[in-house]
Amino acid sequence: MIFLMDMQMMMLDVVYFMLRGCLRIVMRPRTKDVSGELVLITGAGGGLGRLFAQEFVELGAEVVLWDINAETNEATAKLVREAGGKAHTYTVDVTNRDKVYQAADRVRKDLGRDVTMLVNNAGVVAGRRVMERDVPDDMVERTLKVNCHGHFWVSLEQQLQFITKLAFLPQMKANNHGHIVTVASVLGLFATAFVEDYCASKFAAVGFHESLTHELLTEDDWDGVKTTLVCPYLVDTGMFEGCRIREEAELVLTALEPGYCVKQAMNAILIDQPLVCIPRITYIPFIARALLPWDANVATYRFLGSDKCMHPFIETMKSKAANGAIKAA
Ligand SMILES: NC(=O)C1=CN([C@@H]2O[C@H](COP(=O)(O)OP(=O)(O)OC[C@H]3O[C@@H](n4cnc5c(N)ncnc54)[C@H](OP(=O)(O)O)[C@@H]3O)[C@@H](O)[C@H]2O)C=CC1
Numbered sequence: 001m002i003f004l005m006d007m008q009m010m011m012l013d014v015v016y017f018m019l020r021g022c023l024r025i026v027m028r029p030r031t032k033d034v035s036g037e038l039v040l041i042t043g044a045g046g047g048l049g050r051l052f053a054q055e056f057v058e059l060g061a062e063v064v065l066w067d068i069n070a071e072t073n074e075a076t077a078k079l080v081r082e083a084g085g086k087a088h089t090y091t092v093d094v095t096n097r098d099k100v101y102q103a104a105d106r107v108r109k110d111l112g113r114d115v116t117m118l119v120n121n122a123g124v125v126a127g128r129r130v131m132e133r134d135v136p137d138d139m140v141e142r143t144l145k146v147n148c149h150g151h152f153w154v155s156l157e158q159q160l161q162f163i164t165k166l167a168f169l170p171q172m173k174a175n176n177h178g179h180i181v182t183v184a185s186v187l188g189l190f191a192t193a194f195v196e197d198y199c200a201s202k203f204a205a206v207g208f209h210e211s212l213t214h215e216l217l218t219e220d221d222w223d224g225v226k227t228t229l230v231c232p233y234l235v236d237t238g239m240f241e242g243c244r245i246r247e248e249a250e251l252v253l254t255a256l257e258p259g260y261c262v263k264q265a266m267n268a269i270l271i272d273q274p275l276v277c278i279p280r281i282t283y284i285p286f287i288a289r290a291l292l293p294w295d296a297n298v299a300t301y302r303f304l305g306s307d308k309c310m311h312p313f314i315e316t317m318k319s320k321a322a323n324g325a326i327k328a329a
């Protein structure tokens with residue numbers, strides 16, 4: 001009897017959330033206020049990280065900028081300060097667990113408050129063929145460490161703060177709010193050829209986000225801690241320079257402007273949306289991957305030229321390495 005009642009409730013929930021999802025496409029829910037939040041962004045010196053910092057500051061938040069590259073990180077801080085915002089920079093390699101914990105401690109001591117929002121954005125790509133042994137083993141490991149393990153060290157540290165709040169700081173428990181943003185990729189939802197290491201790291205980041213989200217939902221005391229998974233298609237930041245699909249397909253699916261990508265991600269974050277694929281059309285291959293037979297997906301990938309989309313990217317990286325623009329293996 002209880003089982004049947006539970007099943008009825010579950011089905012009502014399913015219908016309700018499906019209807020709500022449809023309604024949200026036409027009627028945007030209210031956005032939350034992030035002014036006064038302390039937002040930590042990893043990879044803040046890079047294309048998307050910098051824009052995230054500027055967006056949050058524009059909305060009245062204070063930002064803590066982490067990057068392995070002190071110079072680009074400072075450049076982001078300068079832009080933020082010029083816009084009248086508050087930025088605090090820390091040179092941190094997110095793959096170094098101990099250094100991450102030390103930096104988190106320093107942030108807490110320096111600012112006298114806890115980080116309330118975290119954007120796990122730092123990422124790398126080798127841009128060489130793993131299966132051809134063009135990528136040194138330590139570079140494969142680095143991709144996994146930055147794009148996946150880093151999320152653990154940075155988030156766990158922040159998560160521990162939330163737990164500490166709940167255990168030791170009842171007034172903060174009453175506030176019960178926070179947000180963990182995982183910047184993954186559409187390549188964490190469906191894969192393409194020649195980027196095995198990158199796809200593995202992004203699929204792992206998606207798994208990390210999903211499990212964490214489920215975990216936060218198991219405790220009522222944590223229901224104010226939100227999560228958002230950001231899965232962009234190719235963005236014009238230079239990270240995947242040269243990556244191309246079939247010319248005709250590019251008319252529908254062009255590389256994203258970094259500013260557009262971050263604005264879309266912010267829209268999702270501000271309404272506590274758990275997942276956003278940018279642009280929306282990329283939900284189709286995500287769903288198709290699960291619904292269509294494998295060979296049917298392969299046929300569409302071939303037709304769209306997405307099976308070989310990384311060839312020109314790898315060639316670009318090779319010539320960059322040959323010109324000394326990036327470090328060769
Ligand atoms: N560009 C694209 O097409 C897409 C990107 N993404 C994801 O978006 C995120 C941002 O990418 P994007 O802005 O384009 O890339 P960028 O290379 O411009 O930015 C990444 C930043 O992360 C920093 N970083 C690298 N390793 C570490 C580390 N160990 N610790 C701390 N910081 C580190 C980089 O420093 P340095 O420059 O010194 O390496 C850089 O400043 C990444 O996670 C990426 O995977 C997702 C979909 C598409």
Ligand SMILES: CC1=C(/C=C/C(C)=C/C=C/C(C)=C/C=O)C(C)(C)CCC1
Pocket residue numbers: 184185186187190191192232233234235240243244245249253282285301304306307309
């Ligand atoms: C595989 C694939 C496609 C191409 C995807 C590409 C080219 C993604 C590039 C993503 C990048 C660079 C992400 C970085 O994190 C299409 C055309 C959507 C069709 C479905 C299958």
